[in-house]
Amino acid sequence: MISRDEALARARDWAAAGRPGGTPDVELYEFDLGWVASRTEPQPTDPTRPPASTGSPTLVVDRRTGEVSQWPSLSAPDIAARYAAHRAAEGRFPDDVRQVLEQAGWYPGRDVRAAVDHWLSRFAAELDGLDCPPTARAALDEFGGLRLPQFGLYDDSTGGVNLGGGFTSHLHPTQGGVTTEAARVFAEEHDNPVFPIGNNEDGPAEIVVDADGRVFMLHWADDFYLGPDIDTALVNLVRGGRLPEADDLEW
Structure with missing residues (x-):
């Protein structure tokens, strides 16, 4: 079991990876199984110009194990719900098959x-x-x-x-x-x-x-x-x- 401070430290390490300069600010969203972390992007100097990029991945830090996993650019509550479904489905498929399914686009709770x-x-x-x-x-x-x-x-x-x-x-x-x-x-x-x-x-x-x-x-x-x-x-x-x-x- 890790603390919020430990989760924040891991999230900051993730946010800083591959980025020059200081450590970016990170926002944490807490839920039952851990924290959803996202980078806090600086405000543009010229709001009339389009941003250099849109959307960025998010991170989940597991409360029990401290394991980190990267997730797509969705709202923190959506990521928390997906992560809960992901954990609930553990053991449903063997690891080799689950990896193939996830690479193909499947995730627990998928509905098309x-x-x-x-x-x-x-x-x-x-x-x-x-x-x-x-x-x-x-x-x-x-x-x-x-x-x-x-x-x-x-x-x-x-x-x-x-x-x-x-x-x-x-x-x-x-x-x-x-x-x-x-x-x-x-x-x-x-x-x-x-x-x-x-x-x-x-x-x-x-x-x-x-x-x-x-x-x-x-x-x-x-x-x-x-x-x-x-x-x-x-x-x-x-x-x-x-x-x-x-x-x-x-x-």
């Missing part, structure tokens, strides 16, 4: 429902006859629009796996359109309606979810089971590897 509404309206004709269950809508609202690279196979030259060495997944809304033929065939064969939530470059293949939250990848070679929920499916999509066939499930 407006974009999803537009996508559903734009492709209403293509999606006609397919019900969008709450499980699919929740997945789209939180993860829609993300482009998720996949780790490739083990690389002897690097002694590890390379991100981007596998097949990338794109979650709707995407830049392209939407195909539903495989989803309709799958629903008929298994008497289990599904709704498209994305695609994978292997094949390419459709990523679909059913009313129970189970996620499948419909590939031209076979239909594969990605997991019982969207979180498990995302882990499997990012990490890659062998997947069980949908036919092996007990329906």
